[in-house]
Each structure stands twice: as C-alpha cells, then as structure tokens.
Amino acid sequence: TRDLKKLPSPPGSLFYFGHIFQIRDEPHKKFTEWARSLGDIYSVQMGQQNWIILTSDKVVGELLQKRGAKYSTRVPSHYTFKILTRGKSYVCNPYDERYRKVNPIMHSVLGQRSVKENSDLLDDEYRILMQNLCQASAKMNDGFYPKYFFQLTALNVITLLCLNKRTDSVDDPFYREFKSLMGTHLELAKVTNRLSEFFPILKWFPNTKLHNAMIESADNIEAFLRKLVKEVIEDKEKKPCIIREFLRKKDEGILDDLDVIYLTDTIFAAGTDTVSASLTWLTAALANNPHVQSKAHQELDRVIGQSRIPEVSDEQTIPYIRAIIKEGQRYCGPLYLAIPHAIEEDDEYNGYHIPANSVVVLNQYGIHMDEKRYENPKEFKPERFLGFTESSAALANGNYENRDHFGFGAGRRLCTGIHMAERELLLGVSRLLWCFKIENASPLGKDGKPIAINLDKIRNGITVWPEDYKVRFVKRHDNVEKVLSGQSQ
Numbered sequence: 376t377r378d379l380k381k382l383p384s385p386p387g388s389l390f391y392f393g394h395i396f397q398i399r400d401e402p403h404k405k406f407t408e409w410a411r412s413l414g415d416i417y418s419v420q421m422g423q424q425n426w427i428i429l430t431s432d433k434v435v436g437e438l439l440q441k442r443g444a445k446y447s448t449r450v451p452s453h454y455t456f457k458i459l460t461r462g463k464s465y466v467c468n469p470y471d472e473r474y475r476k477v478n479p480i481m482h483s484v485l486g487q488r489s490v491k492e493n494s495d496l497l498d499d500e501y502r503i504l505m506q507n508l509c510q511a512s513a514k515m516n517d518g519f520y521p522k523y524f525f526q527l528t529a530l531n532v533i534t535l536l537c538l539n540k541r542t543d544s545v546d547d548p549f550y551r552e553f554k555s556l557m558g559t560h561l562e563l564a565k566v567t568n569r570l571s572e573f574f575p576i577l578k579w580f581p582n583t584k585l586h587n588a589m590i591e592s593a594d595n596i597e598a599f600l601r602k603l604v605k606e607v608i609e610d611k612e613k614k615p616c617i618i619r620e621f622l623r624k625k626d627e628g629i630l631d632d633l634d635v636i637y638l639t640d641t642i643f644a645a646g647t648d649t650v651s652a653s654l655t656w657l658t659a660a661l662a663n664n665p666h667v668q669s670k671a672h673q674e675l676d677r678v679i680g681q682s683r684i685p686e687v688s689d690e691q692t693i694p695y696i697r698a699i700i701k702e703g704q705r706y707c708g709p710l711y712l713a714i715p716h717a718i719e720e721d722d723e724y725n726g727y728h729i730p731a732n733s734v735v736v737l738n739q740y741g742i743h744m745d746e747k748r749y750e751n752p753k754e755f756k757p758e759r760f761l762g763f764t765e766s767s768a769a770l771a772n773g774n775y776e777n778r779d780h781f782g783f784g785a786g787r788r789l790c791t792g793i794h795m796a797e798r799e800l801l802l803g804v805s806r807l808l809w810c811f812k813i814e815n816a817s818p819l820g821k822d823g824k825p826i827a828i829n830l831d832k833i834r835n836g837i838t839v840w841p842e843d844y845k846v847r848f849v850k851r852h853d854n855v856e857k858v859l860s861g862q863s864q
C-alpha cells in the first residue's frame with residue numbers, strides 16, 4: 376500500500392475525535408456537502424473508526440457490486456449487534472460463516488417465490504388498508520396523519536407471514552406494543568448512537584444511560600418475540616409460516632433458539648417501518664403534487680376503469696404508477712445512508728488506498744440528490760423513470776449505470792425483502808391513487824404554502840420519517856367501498 380494515495384478527507388479533523396463534531400444529527404447532509412467538494416469517494420474519521428463515503432453510481436457499482444466478495448461485511452457493532460440483538464441479527468451480521476448459513480433461509484422465506492405464494496395475503500391487506508382509510512376519512516373531515524394506518528398494514532403483512540396473526544385496528548394493544556417496542560429498538564440502533572464503536576474506550580464504562588436503554592430494549596423485544604414464537608409452537612393446526620420454518624431449521628440443527636428469535640426480529644425491524652415510511656412519504660409527496668396525481672388518475676381510469684381495483688397483473692400497463700413508486704424511493708426513501716457495509720482487508724481503488732476495517736457507507740441521499748444523475752433532484756418528477764420498465768430488483772443486479780435508484784442498497788447485502796417491498800408498494804400506491812384524490816390538509820407554512828412535505832424537516836432514526844402532516848383522502852368514485860368489498864364485481 377506504500378505507493379497508494381490517501382483518500383481525500385474533509386478539513387478540521389480533531390485528534391482522537393476526528394470529524395465527529397462536524398456531523399451532528401443529520402449525517403446525510405454533511406456527507407453530501409463534502410461529496411460535492413471532495414468527490415464520489417472520500418474518507419471521514421468517526422472517532423477511531425474510518426468511514427469511506429460513496430456518492431456515485433459508479434463507485435457503488437465498482438466496489439459494493441463488482442467487488443462484493445470484499446465489500447459485503449458489516450462492522451460487528453458492540454451496541455447494535457452485540458447488545459441490542461445479542462449477536463444474532465441478520466442485518467448486522469458480518470459476512471461470515473453464520474451469514475452464509477442463514478442467507479439462503481432468509482431468501483427462501485422472503486424472496487420472489489414467497490411473494491408469489493403469499494399473493495392473496497398481500498392483496499387482502501392492501502384492500503383492507505383502503506377500507507380503513509375510507510372509514511378514517513369519513514370520521515376525520517379535517518384530515519389526518521396516515522402513518523399509523525400504513526404501519527398497521529406493514530405490520531400485518533409481517534405478522535401474517537411470520538405467524539398467521541393479524542390485528543384489526545391501530546388501537547389494538549398488540550399494535551401499540553409493537554409500535555412502541557420497535558420505535559425504541561430502531562431509534563437506539565441509529566448511526567449516531569454507536570459511540571462505543573467510535574470511541575472503543577467507552578466499552579469499559581458501560582453504565583451509561585444509552586447502555587441501559589439498549590439492555591432494556593433488547594430484553595423487551597426478546598420477551599415480545601418469545602411470546603410470538605410460543606404462539607406458533609402452541610398452534611394445534613400447525614399452519615405454515617416463517618417462524619415454523621425457522622423452528623424446522625432448529626430441529627434440523629441448523630438454527631438455535633436465539634436464531635429463531637432474532638431472525639424474526641430482523642424481519643420485523645427491516646420489513647415494517649421501511650414500507651410504511653415509504654408510503655407515508657409518498658402520500659405527502661402526492662398531496663404536494665396534484666399534477667402528478669391527475670396524470671396517474673388518467674392512466675388508472677384508462678387502464679383499470681371504475682369497476683375494479685388495480686391488481687398486480689396490471690403492473691406493465693400502468694407505467695406512470697410504477698414511475699411514481701421509483702421516484703418515491705429516490706426523492707424520499709425511508710433510509711438515507713442505507714446500512715453501512717465494511718471491508719476487512721486493504722484494497723486499492725483508482726490509485727487510492729482503502730484501509731482494512733473501514734466502514735463503507737452508501738450515501739443514498741447524496742446520489743439521489745445529485746443533479747448530474749437526476750435533473751432538478753428536489754422536484755418530485757416520476758416522468759424521469761418512465762423509460763425504466765424493469766423492477767428495482769432486476770436493475771439492482773445489473774449494470775450500475777442503468778439502476779433506477781439505490782433505495783434498496785447494493786451488492787450482496789442488497790435488501791432481502793426487495794421483491795416483497797416492491798409488491799407492497801405497487802399494491803399500496805396503485806390502490807391509493809385509484810381510490811382517492813389526496814389533498815393536503817396541513818397548516819400553511821411561512822411561504823403561504825401547505826407544509827405537507829419538506830425534505831429538510833425529517834425525523835431521523837434508522838428510518839427517516841417526514842414530520843407529521845395532514846392529508847384528506849377524498850374518494851374518487853361513489854362505489855369505492857363497494858368495489859373494495861368485492862360487491863361490485
């Protein structure tokens with residue numbers, strides 16, 4: 376490595392602390408600002424940890440995708456991995472023997488075949504979501520924040536898949552318990568809470584508030600999941616589900632008790648808020664862009680008509696809706712810095728030294744807001760994706776230049792639930808737009824415009840949410856409820 380250049384790095388790095396004080400609680404913004412001056416690959420010192428920030432399709436394609444064998448591990452985080460998930464989370468698992476053992480199991484329960492087999496389940500849940508929104512709109516004339524309805528649907532999909540369980544209402548204690556536990560779990564796991572990775576000395580002073588909060592959250596989540604596993608064990612009908620599949624792998628000696636708990640935890644953590652935050656963002660974006668809705672409504676009226684709701688089989692004939700979904704992931708996806716990859720050995724790229732044990736960050740926000748890749752990136756403009764006929768899953772595995780967006784990550788750690796997520800978004804967005812005109816009901820901001828969406832006003836945990844806003848769902852056809860209940864077909 377002696378002849379290699381050092382990667383560029385922002386000025387102002389402090390001894391021992393590095394750049395940490397410059398980053399604050401919106402790291403995506405700082406990383407993007409630095410990328411504009413330092414280029415698409417540079418390094419940042421996060422205390423004792425070296426971070427490499429990737430901010431172009433090319434560098435992501437060259438490293439995370441083409442050199443996937445080297446760039447697919449994760450830093451075995453002391454807090455998030457070892458304490459919060461007892462070293463058993465799949466998302467945080469280093470690219471080691473355990474990961475390779477668990478990987479095919481996760482793909483078989485979440486992949487394309489599972490989506491196909493569970494097609495009716497997904498169809499039903501996204502039909503019920505529309506019914507719930509109809510009911511809520513009738514009760515709350517002034518509009519409401521739809522997040523909790525989307526969360527309930529995303530949770531139901533996961534609980535049905537994992538243990539054949541569903542919940543009827545956002546007032547149900549099971550939903551409330553989940554919302555509170557998972558909210559804390561994900562909040563604690565965010566990047567800015569990993570102080571003991573940045574400053575390893577902190578591992579020796581564990582009596583901090585954060586440490587105790589992590590232990591409490593881990594205990595609560597584990598108890599919650601144990602109850603769910605018990606429900607599956609005690610189900611006399613022995614209905615097939617993901618937890619039963621994990622238990623079968625346990626009987627075969629491939630998984631152990633904690634694997635069953637924490638693989639389920641991974642599916643809950645990765646598969647619920649990501650989908651519901653995407654729908655929450657998209658609803659806000661649509662409310663702020665009535666011209667996009669009008670175009671989508673025209674397409675739906677032409678292709679689907681009024682007597683049935685959109686189905687998955689309509690996908691090819693509703694390209695504008697597909698483009699809206701892709702634009703949603705680009706413009707306001709639920710993650711801004713994906714889930715950091717890592718590299719265990721030294722590497723070389725374009726004459727630069729990539730040091731071993733660096734954290735490698737896919738700066739999704741920076742790529743998605745890069746005007747060289749997306750003209751007028753701050754505009755919500757689905758038209759930019761009209762030429763993209765393939766799914767994000769197919770594009771993610773092809774040439775990096777042709778990718779639609781980077782919302783689902785890259786390379787060997789690409790989102791395992793990508794097919795499930797795309798199916799949910801298709802059902803969610805096409806039906807939302809078929810059923811409703813979404814009106815902005817938020818109070819006016821300083822500029823006199825309703826503040827339903829502001830890219831700069833976010834709640835930043837692991838999942839990024841827009842701030843609370845209000846929308847009104849106005850039914851587009853008199854027969855919406857009849858069609859949803861299947862009476863008009």
Ligand code: HEM
Nearest residue numbers: 466645646649650713714782783784785788790791792796
């Ligand atoms: C719109 C919804 C979703 C988005 C935007 C999303 C995004 C992501 C991203 C960015 C990653 C990290 C990729 C990387 O490291 O390069 C990831 C990983 C993962 N996602 Fe998703 N995801 C979504 C929905 C889902 C769903 C519905 C599931 C499961 C039901 C799921 C399961 C997973 C799993 C298991 C991983 C870990 C993969 C690994 O570490 O090897 N995701 N997702």
